[in-house]
Amino acid sequence: MVASAQSDLASSFKEGMNFVANNDYVKAAELFNTLAAQGHMEAQFYLGLMHEGGLGTAKDEQQAVSWWHKAAEQGSALAQNNLGLMYEQGRGVAQDNEKAAFWFRKAAEQGDAEAQYTLGYMYANGDGVPRDYQQSLFWFRNAAEQGDVAAQFKVAQLNLGPAYTPDNNVTQDFIEAYKWFSIASVDGDQHAKEGLETTEPYLTASAIEEAVRRANEWVASYRLKKISEKA
Template sequence: MIPALVLAAGLLVSSAAGVDEPTASPAYGEAKARLVAGDPAGKPALEALAAAGDPDAQTLVASASFVGGGGFSIDKARSCALWEQASKARALAAHLHAECVERGYDGRPRDPTAARGLYKAVADRGFSKSKCALGNLLILGQGGPADPERGLALCREAAQAGDADAQTDVGDYYLRGKIVPRDVGEARTWYEKAVAQGQKNAHMTLGQIYWNGDGVPKDNARAAALWHVAYAKGRLDADQFLADEAFVRANAVKGQINVAAMDEAIDWYQKALARDPSLSEKLRPRLDLLLKIKAARS
């Protein structure tokens, strides 16, 4: 079955995505349903439709090829080419093609200048996500003159229209306080909106806000719940935070060890160190302590 990550990338539905866009073909709907159900016939059916110029099939095949899974091998250059082919018919594809140009996913040098124009063209078609993508380039001064005020305004427009990535970006700007005064309450409002839509980065950062008690009462359980979702959605670096949260629970009662929490912490610390050995100096002392305690209890 095709992974959820691929579906999230390839089947994005936005109320702003498609002024006068044609509806998907019945053949595409049938092929997509087969792919999602794990039917081996789904992939070749979609590939055939993509080759024939079906924009929805091109967009989905490109998304699957970008991240892999469902029988698709990772081929980012192919993804970019297919998104470009579908860009006239599908605003989502046009946006993703602009990302390819901005970030060099197609194998060519990054070109934020060209990306500005591409994002603007898609935003003009009513696709909110492209507004904030352009806004971020303006804020950072990439591909042309910096215009933080206009950039933030574009991101706010996209966020207010319901785009979860834009909501996360707006939250980030308020949390960091670099182009607007720092306002954790305002940041949290936007993160909560993005979390409601499953945005993984918002889950990650909101978890840190609750863990640190930054503008809210400290709430380790809420932080852990958010980090679990972030991890499941692909933020594998949440493992180190989940390890620390379990470590705290394991030692919550002085003189007593919560064995289940201890085992959970050990598992998360081992995962984190396997993923990123550079974390050893930070995480290894706690892991070694827990392993020592576990051995003494055996």
Template sequence: MSSAARLLASVLALAGPGSALAQSPQPVMPIVPGANAQAPVPKPASKEVFTAPLKELPTPYTPGVMGANPPTSNKETDVAFGAYQRGQYTTALREATKRLSANSRDAAAMTLLGELNNQGLGIKQDPVKAAEWYRLAAAQGDVHAMASLGLMSIDGRGGPKDLKAGRRWLEQASDKGDATASYNLALILLGSGTEADQAKAATLFRKAANGEISAAQHGLGVLYLQGRGVAKDPAQAAELFRRAADNGDLAGEVEFAILLFNGTGIAKDEGRAARYFLHAASRGNAIAQNRIARLYANGRGVPKNLVEAAAWNLAAAAQGLSDAWLDQTLTGLSPEERTRAEQMASERANVK
């Protein structure tokens, strides 16, 4: 029995009508190695009232190996992928299995079965089986499978940890145009610290940024801001941070707001900066909460409002970002104002 046939038989045994797995839609989770991780917010820079730009690079995570579009235009595979995107994982499992039963060389169906096994969606989580499906799909040239194998090898999931093999898989996927693989490969190169690898990382970040990977847009912006691997160019950094912000990247949003406020690489606009800070703060970013609190306390970009300043300061402090200057500035609040600020901070803590 071939590897594909053996794996398919195991899927059929678990995906029959008697399966007790829930069919109700669930949110589609990002495809990340080992966990549904989120890149941490940047660390604070200085404790001055208005800080210089942040210096943090992205952390190694991927927004989703499968991407937003079906891996093939084949109608049956699209049915399976569509179910996956809607969170109907048992349907995705059934449809991908059906498709593979009809065509044992269907790489897209293999990759989808790899994803489901990797994340434990619609089937018991099994990284070893996931890696087997990915290898079969990669042998057929599927770039999503190559990218997934690269991440699993680096993370030591489904087999021994193997950084060299992981890098090779990511290089293959990147060469074939996979934007997320380019992003993750760039992060590996940045870790080497050599000037040549910094330049290669910038090139890979650019490929991923052009593929609208927001974390890559942020990462390339940081390189332009620092002059690492590229000539220092604050204007390019500002434009990349704006694109990252528009694509929902919180770190990029905060960076762009800081450049806007300071007039670095872009025309100074405190009001616009405040709006970006406020948006990121409302999404739970502690740095943005701290910065918008300082703006409210000083009436810069927004009308002065010490209750708002206190509320955002409390929200940031609840996430571990304390600010002695703000604490001292806000000591003059009345008990009623303090209570109102605490209520506002509590309400905001429940909104992400």
């Protein structure tokens, strides 16, 4: 009976996604609402999106927050990240950086790159959490390893040391800085090239060679991983 009920829910959710694909948002919202009320996590997440954007239902950010709360409590990283954004921006709920950081952390711990980047930013600025550049670097690096270009740039900056980490609790590493500026530049960050020019005078020719080797190795590994995931 349980397996049959789960199969019915999955089938109904797929039908709802087909409605979305065909731009029939009203039918999608009606179906997602039914499924969400039965505790279907993904339906709760998408119903939140539809309320946020006013797609097939009234635009209502409080309802979006309500459904994302339900999905987030069930472990949806996407809902947790969106809930963090709503608390951070004060949309549909009172602005609260501590609650924002709480939900960003939940999503970040599940590997959500956007949440990891935002949490890194919050630690760098002391928003909702104590300012901590080591924690900032940790979360930026996690997002950077997933290919987040903005995070790659931030990792490079923090490795430059005192100029970007006033409390001096991050070890200065120009080779790592050059490596991540190189990676960000390959991935299209326009400011990364300026970072390379800024960092270069602090490195010997052999150190630059090592940084470039590390960058090339990372890019090759990342691209092979992406190809493998698509196979």
